[in-house]
Amino acid sequence: MIEITLRVNGQNQKVAVDDPNMPLLYALRDDLGLRGPKFGCGLGQCGACCVIIEGEAARSCVTLAIDTHEKEIKTLEGLGDLDRPSRVQKAFIAEQAAQCGYCTNGMIMTATALLSRRPRPTETDVREALAQNLCRCGSHARVIAAVLRAAREG
Amino acid sequence: MTAITRRSLLCSAATVIVTFSLPRGAEASVNTVAADSVDGYLSVARDGGVTVFAGKVDLGTGARAAIRQIVAEELGLSPGRIALVEGDTALTPDQGSTGGSTGIMVGGVQIRQAAATARARLLSLASASLNRPVSDLETSDGMVVARGDGGAVSFASLIGGAAFELPIDKTAPLRNPDAYTVVGTSYARPDIPAKLTARHAYVQDHRVDGMAHARVVRPPAIGAHLNDVDASSIADIPGAEVVRIKDFLAVVAPREWDAVRALRQLKATWSEAATLPGSDNLFEAVRATPVARVEMLRSVGDAPAVLDQAQRVIHATYSWPMQSHASMGPSCAVADIRDNGGTVWTASQSTHRMRWTIAKLLGLDGAKLRLVYMDGSGSYGTNGNDDVAFEAALLSRELGRPVRAQWMREDEHGWDPKGPPQLLDLRAALRADGSIAAWETVAMPPVNTPNAGIPLLAAVAAGLDDGRGSQSGFTGMNSDPPYAIENVHAEVRWLATTPLRVSNLRAPGKIGNVLAVESFFDELAAAANADPLALRLRLLSDPRGREALERLRQMMNWTPRASPLERTSDLLEGRGIAYVHYKQAENYVAMGVEATVERSTGAVRVLRVACAHDCGLMINPDAVHAQVEGCILQTLSRTLFEEVTFDRARVTSTDWSSYPILTFRDVPKLDIALIDRRHERPLGAGEAAAAPVAAAVGNAIFDATGVRLRQAPFTPARVKKALDEQAT
Numbered sequence: 001m002i003e004i005t006l007r008v009n010g011q012n013q014k015v016a017v018d019d020p021n022m023p024l025l026y027a028l029r030d031d032l033g034l035r036g037p038k039f040g041c042g043l044g045q046c047g048a049c050c051v052i053i054e055g056e057a058a059r060s061c062v063t064l065a066i067d068t069h070e071k072e073i074k075t076l077e078g079l080g081d082l083d084r085p086s087r088v089q090k091a092f093i094a095e096q097a098a099q100c101g102y103c104t105n106g107m108i109m110t111a112t113a114l115l116s117r118r119p120r121p122t123e124t125d126v127r128e129a130l131a132q133n134l135c136r137c138g139s140h141a142r143v144i145a146a147v148l149r150a151a152r153e154g
Numbered sequence: 155m156t157a158i159t160r161r162s163l164l165c166s167a168a169t170v171i172v173t174f175s176l177p178r179g180a181e182a183s184v185n186t187v188a189a190d191s192v193d194g195y196l197s198v199a200r201d202g203g204v205t206v207f208a209g210k211v212d213l214g215t216g217a218r219a220a221i222r223q224i225v226a227e228e229l230g231l232s233p234g235r236i237a238l239v240e241g242d243t244a245l246t247p248d249q250g251s252t253g254g255s256t257g258i259m260v261g262g263v264q265i266r267q268a269a270a271t272a273r274a275r276l277l278s279l280a281s282a283s284l285n286r287p288v289s290d291l292e293t294s295d296g297m298v299v300a301r302g303d304g305g306a307v308s309f310a311s312l313i314g315g316a317a318f319e320l321p322i323d324k325t326a327p328l329r330n331p332d333a334y335t336v337v338g339t340s341y342a343r344p345d346i347p348a349k350l351t352a353r354h355a356y357v358q359d360h361r362v363d364g365m366a367h368a369r370v371v372r373p374p375a376i377g378a379h380l381n382d383v384d385a386s387s388i389a390d391i392p393g394a395e396v397v398r399i400k401d402f403l404a405v406v407a408p409r410e411w412d413a414v415r416a417l418r419q420l421k422a423t424w425s426e427a428a429t430l431p432g433s434d435n436l437f438e439a440v441r442a443t444p445v446a447r448v449e450m451l452r453s454v455g456d457a458p459a460v461l462d463q464a465q466r467v468i469h470a471t472y473s474w475p476m477q478s479h480a481s482m483g484p485s486c487a488v489a490d491i492r493d494n495g496g497t498v499w500t501a502s503q504s505t506h507r508m509r510w511t512i513a514k515l516l517g518l519d520g521a522k523l524r525l526v527y528m529d530g531s532g533s534y535g536t537n538g539n540d541d542v543a544f545e546a547a548l549l550s551r552e553l554g555r556p557v558r559a560q561w562m563r564e565d566e567h568g569w570d571p572k573g574p575p576q577l578l579d580l581r582a583a584l585r586a587d588g589s590i591a592a593w594e595t596v597a598m599p600p601v602n603t604p605n606a607g608i609p610l611l612a613a614v615a616a617g618l619d620d621g622r623g624s625q626s627g628f629t630g631m632n633s634d635p636p637y638a639i640e641n642v643h644a645e646v647r648w649l650a651t652t653p654l655r656v657s658n659l660r661a662p663g664k665i666g667n668v669l670a671v672e673s674f675f676d677e678l679a680a681a682a683n684a685d686p687l688a689l690r691l692r693l694l695s696d697p698r699g700r701e702a703l704e705r706l707r708q709m710m711n712w713t714p715r716a717s718p719l720e721r722t723s724d725l726l727e728g729r730g731i732a733y734v735h736y737k738q739a740e741n742y743v744a745m746g747v748e749a750t751v752e753r754s755t756g757a758v759r760v761l762r763v764a765c766a767h768d769c770g771l772m773i774n775p776d777a778v779h780a781q782v783e784g785c786i787l788q789t790l791s792r793t794l795f796e797e798v799t800f801d802r803a804r805v806t807s808t809d810w811s812s813y814p815i816l817t818f819r820d821v822p823k824l825d826i827a828l829i830d831r832r833h834e835r836p837l838g839a840g841e842a843a844a845a846p847v848a849a850a851v852g853n854a855i856f857d858a859t860g861v862r863l864r865q866a867p868f869t870p871a872r873v874k875k876a877l878d879e880q881a882t
């Protein structure tokens with residue numbers, strides 16, 4: 001049993017890890033009760049589990065929890081809330097850029113990381129940044145519009 | 155425990171396990187969930203807030219906004235004052251499954267009539283209290299208002315907290331569509347802000363005290379029997395247990411990751427099984443399958459005789475592969491089975507039917523079983539949600555504690571019920587002037603038993619169900635041409651069996667059927683050297699269909715000419731159209747595609763999709779737009795990339811690399827024209843625009859290259875092969 005400290009959304013959280021192979025996603029969802037990161041594939045293929053670790057978008061399903069000890073982790077709930085959504089969340093709401101919304105965590109987290117790296121992305125930049133984020137409902141066109149809107153209004 | 159009723163839940167809130175806070179004052183209509191009574195669908199609380207109880211659910215489609223708009227418009231109050239309960243078997247009337255694009259067309263229309271009946275009652279109550287004739291009264295903003303002197307009385311004081319005790323009056327007058335102020339506007343979806351800030355609980359997020367996490371262990375081959383399980387192989391995992399019932403095998407653990415570890419680590423031996431034809435031999439197997447029943451879809455004139463005697467007959471065979479729902483989030487459910495009943499939290503599209511299915515299979519009292527709908531990852535028909543709901547219930551009953559079961563990615567891709575394979579033979583007779591004298595379609599989908607549900611994996615494995623029965627939707631529809639042709643013979647040969655378990659998958663059968671019909675129509679147009687759009691218009695009299703095509707003509711800047719274009723460069727550009735009158739009864743959709751084909755690689759790139767869409771009255775145009783976008787993009791994905799592969803034993807496309815879907819790089823420019831028909835009945839928007847996508851892409855490829863693709867998906871390898879054959 002190893003105890004690790006995760007700095008999630010600005011708070012230090014202790015998590016007991018009995019299997020060193022446990023992905024971060026399980027610590028976030030099951031130990032800390034977060035809903036933002038979703039289990040989609042567990043294989044690093046879809047992006048539903050995205051979080052931001054030390055400023056970079058990362059897939060929490062293929063990131064070991066123990067490797068994130070004392071690292072700065074941001075999840076969807078840490079970006080903003082209903083009263084004060086982040087500018088990316090606000091843009092997604094304005095574009096109604098979700099159908100079921102299951103993939104949207106990954107879209108917003110990846111877009112947030114993109115915009116902090118590149119505040120004025122082209123549409124091609126957006127498509128490339130999101131190329132490994134899958135959506136089954138077909139919300140893509142609105143997601144692109146939302147990211148460009150967030151950049152514009154940022 | 156006694157039967158779970160709306161009364162018991164709403165009146166004894168302390169003992170209720172609810173996943174949402176119950177709408178204020180919903181106790182006004184505790185007595186009934188009858189689908190023919192006003193109280194079944196709505197109640198007015200003491201404060202005048204209205205709660206709507208809908209048997210059908212919002213699958214990310216915007217119905218949550220649209221249903222509120224419908225009720226707000228009929229009753230005369232703001233949609234923000236309406237709470238909505240969806241799909242909860244104890245609280246909502248059974249309006250049937252959510253599917254086939256019936257959420258608004260059937261479910262919404264029932265609720266609209268309930269609201270109209272309620273409004274009529276409110277007006278007559280107000281007439282007595284204001285001492286004015288009903289004809290002087292109007293409803294607005296939760297009040298009944300008298301014209302002229304402005305005397306007014308609120309809904310709350312007229313009926314707040316009391317039941318209507320009225321059957322739905324089918325003749326209760328509806329609002330005049332010309333006066334709509336809420337219906338027809340793009341009222342924002344109320345669920346989106348919470349979903350986008352992680353404040354919304356999906357079924358995957360639901361937790362119950364004391365629950366175990368479960369994973370089901372699938373056999374290495376479909377139909378394999380379980381020989382042995384070595385429970386000691388997971389002894390080192392804290393709290394992990396094995397559950398076995400005949401061939402049903404599962405692991406549970408208090409922590410989710412430990413259940414996943416146990417799944418990976420458990421040693422079990424299974425018998426061998428090799429019951430499948432293999433996806434490479436799929437269509438040979440389909441053709442060799444016995445026919446269970448023949449349905450004459452359309453018979454006009456005497457097509458077989460005309461074809462027999464014709465000078466010029468063109469024939470072609472089209473096929474559509476098996477495809478997965480491939481939902482982004484693996485199916486999940488939580489069940490707490492106790493005292494011969496209990497609760498199941500599920501994203502099933504059919505909570506009302508599944509309640510009785512689960513009760514029957516587990517020998518529970520259906521009256522004591524409650525299914526609570528919670529959002530899951532989008533589903534487009536029956537995916538794994540019904541399976542996993544039963545798995546959670548079965549395990550909870552076995553273990554005597556709450557269980558949360560979730561599928562793994564390989565379960566979702568490997569074991570979800572698949573969209574069925576389709577094979578269609580077409581023939582047409584052409585006259586000397588190139589006009590079509592006769593048309594024949596023979597469609598060969600697997601047999602469909604409507605409303606039967608599908609055999610559930612765990613029920614079959616545990617020996618509770620014989621695994622027979624098949625439901626995959628009305629997969630024969632739209633295999634007949636929508637055009638005025640003198641002799642038409644369209645028959646559906648329903649096949650007795652099909653490889654893999656099947657279910658209804660978005661626009662069931664219609665995408666493959668329209669691919670066949672609308673591609674073949676273009677083959678005939680090309681044979682006659684005719685412009686495909688002009689030929690369609692010549693043979694189509696329905697004004698709504700014609701308008702959709704005319705709109706498309708403008709959107710595409712269509713210049714008349716025959717296909718294909720003669721070009722020799724490597725990157726070839728083409729255009730294609732397709733048209734559908736959905737189910738020959740519902741939406742009118744005209745679809746146009748501009749695409750390039752790279753001759754050297756066979757890569758197809760769809761640059762632009764234009765769509766003219768008529769679904770009658772639109773409750774919420776932005777939600778319709780989003781559904782049409784979804785139909786187009788998901789179907790482009792199915793058309794270009796998707797094919798379930800399997801060997802003799804099992805599905806081999808079990809993740810996103812072996813079953814790729816459309817990515818952001820592949821998304822074309824979308825131009826969607828929504829035709830406003832506010833005096834027509836509202837139709838669904840979740841399926842129809844899917845139907846013509848593949849045909850429009852195929853026709854664009856033909857226009858670009860002169861090569862006709864008759865088998866989807868149109869992968870580079872398949873396109874390249876066709877181009878190479880053309881060259882020789």
Ligand code: FES
Nearest residue numbers: 040041046047061
């Ligand atoms: S769940 Fe992590 S990438 Fe799919």
Ligand code: FES
Nearest residue numbers: 101103135136137
């Ligand atoms: S919105 Fe449903 S998967 Fe993207």
